[in-house]
Amino acid sequence: MPINSFDEYPMSWKPDIRNISAPLYIAIAHQLEQDIKDGKLMPGTKLPPQRELADFLDVNLSTITRAFKLCGQKGFIYASIGSGTFVSTDAASNKMLLPANHATPMIEMGSVLPDNLVNDDIARFMKKMLNEPSFSKLxxxxxxxxxxxxxxxxxxxxxxxxxxxxxxxxxxxxxxxxxxxxxxxxxxxxxxxxxxxxxxxxxxxxxxxxxxxxxxxxxxxxxxxxxxxxxxxxxxxxxxxxxxxxxxxxxxxxxxxxxxxxxxxxxxxxxxxxxxxxxxxxxxxxxxxxxxxxxxxxxxxxxxxxxxxxxxxxxxxxxxxxxxxxxxxxxxxxxxxxxxxxxxxxxxxxxxEGVAQTILEKHRAYAKQQNALVNKYLGDYDILGEEECIFRWLYLPDKFTGVQFELLASKAGVQVYAAERFAVGNTKPVNAVRLAIAAPEAQLEQALIILKDLLESNGDYAFVD
Structure with a gap:
């Protein structure tokens, strides 16, 4: 039992280490990780000072230090010298930003990929290599x-x-x-x-x-x-x-x-x-x-x-x-x-042979075309990105956070990625989302219409699971 009574003491995290079998620091680290994953500790939460937590659990300070270090190395918590230790902003988010297999059709504006219009050019070039006598050496x-x-x-x-x-x-x-x-x-x-x-x-x-x-x-x-x-x-x-x-x-x-x-x-x-x-x-x-x-x-x-x-x-x-x-x-x-x-x-x-340079020019031309479409629908909003860039950074109205808008867009059939996915440590992310713009033109226009409707909505996201 703890040496001191903390029943009425306002601590942001009070782990229970009764009935544990693992080494203490591993058990504490595991419980901290699990409480973050389960949403019991929200991103940005300031954790109790290590010495205070050691006193509460009646363990050595080094035990808490090792537990915090373990969670810090996994990216779940972030120590800021002079300020304390916090739950990382992105601790509960999925950091692997790859296209997923969705149960329902989804327009991909999340993962940043170049357009696939030039892949046939590359394939034709590769076919010529196949007929060369030395091809097998590759x-x-x-x-x-x-x-x-x-x-x-x-x-x-x-x-x-x-x-x-x-x-x-x-x-x-x-x-x-x-x-x-x-x-x-x-x-x-x-x-x-x-x-x-x-x-x-x-x-x-x-x-x-x-x-x-x-x-x-x-x-x-x-x-x-x-x-x-x-x-x-x-x-x-x-x-x-x-x-x-x-x-x-x-x-x-x-x-x-x-x-x-x-x-x-x-x-x-x-x-x-x-x-x-x-x-x-x-x-x-x-x-x-x-x-x-x-x-x-x-x-x-x-x-x-x-x-x-x-x-x-x-x-x-x-x-x-x-x-x-x-x-x-x-x-x-x-x-x-x-x-x-x-x-x-x-x-x-x-x-x-200059093919790569030609491909780059084609990508730039396509990006300019796509970005003109983005500007047509979202130009009234604060959206960053040069005309050759294959993604944009959309600042959201105050009624949305990035996570809320990502969920809304996903529910409406468009994948975008919230600023929270990119935040480092205890950085408070801006209300923004990243938009990849290389989807086929018809799909991109459909997605932009959906996003514009969401931006113009009243910000009600209660229906999101």
């Missing part, structure tokens, strides 16, 4: 960095985004694979990485899996500030940062050159590693120089093809500081053994 293991001709193709692609490097290119099986490999190679469980307060869900799932904590960096006008970065270095002890400078997912923001230079400067000053996710950079007609061009010794630059050419081209390209290259290459080898030589050769040929 079913062997590949090299971790590709051959000179393939590297030349990647460099050609990098020219489109004003990036030049003399470093060899490492290969990954897609952008997410490259992110996981980089995190696993360079960070340890318990390490902290700075991100935007609202960020790509994939970095959150990867960090949770590896026991890495994400820290929201203070922003001004959608960009990290120098003061925010320096504060996080001093007080949150971050070891690195993760950024998406072009068409930030989900907010669509493109980072200014000044902020790119500032991040490079702070990275050098504070010995930070920067993971630069350039997954959408190829879609920009007038791209800015990447952060890697300002601090090549501190930046791991990741580009990939699935969002810009075709989802089936699961291929990513990494440019790393020379001192980190071996460690990242070994980690990618342990994860992948090899990327597909067939995919690599196909991508290299598409680039060398």
């Amino acid at each position: 079913f062997q293991y590949g090299r971790p960095e590709g051959n000179a001709w393939q590297n030349e193709a990647v460099m050609k692609l990098f020219e489109l985004v004003n990036f030049q490097t003399d470093q060899p290119i490492l290969l990954g099986a897609g952008g997410q694979n490259a992110i996981v490999g980089t995190l696993a190679a360079l960070f340890q469980p318990g390490d902290r990485i700075g991100t935007d307060p609202i960020t790509y869900a994939g970095i959150k799932t990867a960090a949770n899996m590896l026991g890495i904590q994400l820290v929201a960096i203070q922003q001004c006008q959608g960009e990290m500030t120098r003061e925010g970065l320096l504060y996080a270095c001093k007080n949150e002890h971050i070891k690195g940062i993760y950024v998406i400078p072009d068409f930030h997912n989900p907010t669509t923001h493109t980072m200014s050159v000044e902020t790119r230079k500032m991040i490079a400067e702070v990275a050098r000053q504070k010995d930070l590693l920067v993971i630069e996710d350039a997954i959408y950079s190829f879609l920009k007609e007038q791209p800015l120089a990447p952060i890697a061009s300002f601090a090549p010794d501190k930046v791991i630059y990741i580009a990939s093809l699935s969002k810009t050419l075709s989802p089936g081209l699961r291929l990513s390209f990494l440019v790393t500081p020379s001192a980190l290259r071996k460690k990242i290459m070994e980690t990618l080898y342990n994860i992948n053994i090899s990327v597909s030589p067939l995919m690599l050769e196909l991508a290299a040929r598409l680039i060398h």
Whole structure:
């Protein structure tokens, strides 16, 4: 029994550890996790101080510390130095943002995928490869960095985004694979990485899996500030940062050159590693120089093809500081053994023969067409996104939260994703949703009509299960 009586004491969480068989810290962590999943502890709830909770349960402080650490590594709770420990904003949400099989027809505006209009072009190109005598050699293991001709193709692609490097290119099986490999190679469980307060869900799932904590960096006008970065270095002890400078997912923001230079400067000053996710950079007609061009010794630059050419081209390209290259290459080898030589050769040929560039132009033209439709129906609302971007960020009227609107839209047959899915730590998400815009034109127009009707409704979501 607890030493002190807490019957009338206002604690936000009072676990019951009677009749447990597991080690105490595991049992407490399990109960905390379960209470969050069951909705007994809501996102943003401030948990009791560790010492207070230890007193209540009559256990050692180290037991509570270990339990909180376990839940923190899984992403269920978030510790803010000087403020306390909170239930993570997204603790109860599904962080895997992939198209689902729905019992009823659903128009997909949740998952960000490029249009599939060019897949026939890629298939025709691949059929030509099938008739070549050497085609069967593409079913062997590949090299971790590709051959000179393939590297030349990647460099050609990098020219489109004003990036030049003399470093060899490492290969990954897609952008997410490259992110996981980089995190696993360079960070340890318990390490902290700075991100935007609202960020790509994939970095959150990867960090949770590896026991890495994400820290929201203070922003001004959608960009990290120098003061925010320096504060996080001093007080949150971050070891690195993760950024998406072009068409930030989900907010669509493109980072200014000044902020790119500032991040490079702070990275050098504070010995930070920067993971630069350039997954959408190829879609920009007038791209800015990447952060890697300002601090090549501190930046791991990741580009990939699935969002810009075709989802089936699961291929990513990494440019790393020379001192980190071996460690990242070994980690990618342990994860992948090899990327597909067939995919690599196909991508290299598409680039060398100008087909990839033509595909990018087609994607941009289609995105502009789709975005014109979005503007037609939702232009009166606060909606962000450039005309080449394949998703938009819709700020909602005050009568909706993101979660409420996502549920309403789903009930009406349209899948969108709420800001809560992208929130980091105890960040209070804005009332917003991300809209992917690559659905077939007729479907997109139908979905936009539905969303506009919902926005114009009285905000009654009582009918949602």
